[in-house]
Amino acid sequence: MELNWSRWFRCESSFGLLLVPDQPGIFALAEELVAPDGGLHARRMLAVFEIDEAEEIARSLSWLFLPSSPWRSRLLESRCYVRYAVVADAQERKALALTLKNWLVSQMDLASQIFDYSRPQQRLCPDESMQLYRSMSEKTVAERAVDKVTGINSY
Numbered sequence: 001m002e003l004n005w006s007r008w009f010r011c012e013s014s015f016g017l018l019l020v021p022d023q024p025g026i027f028a029l030a031e032e033l034v035a036p037d038g039g040l041h042a043r044r045m046l047a048v049f050e051i052d053e054a055e056e057i058a059r060s061l062s063w064l065f066l067p068s069s070p071w072r073s074r075l076l077e078s079r080c081y082v083r084y085a086v087v088a089d090a091q092e093r094k095a096l097a098l099t100l101k102n103w104l105v106s107q108m109d110l111a112s113q114i115f116d117y118s119r120p121q122q123r124l125c126p127d128e129s130m131q132l133y134r135s136m137s138e139k140t141v142a143e144r145a146v147d148k149v150t151g152i153n154s155y
Contacts, residue, residue: 003085032079053097
């Protein structure tokens, strides 16, 4: 299933979430890693750190700013962004959220291998990289473009 995601928007306070629908769905939180340098081809880089599903997206996102929330300090101290997709069916929403969370964990594991300087660098061969995905249809256009640039064949 292809999700109809909203655009990324800044998540500074619960007041910035007034236009988020009060419907069931999935949301993703990301942190800006590199501030734009103002150059002609400057791009923002976001790192997704949380994916979750909610019965009411607006309420769940507002709860992130409560003092008891584990994400509150991160949201207030850094440049965080959020996006969401409305998914009405509860079973489908849970399955999609689980799939996206598993993808996020696999990407974190892969990134830790890339940036772990305590052991020799190992480049994944095409067969190993393909094991991260069940099928090519699960890769996004951006992921396929990265594979092409980094020399990973995608068959």
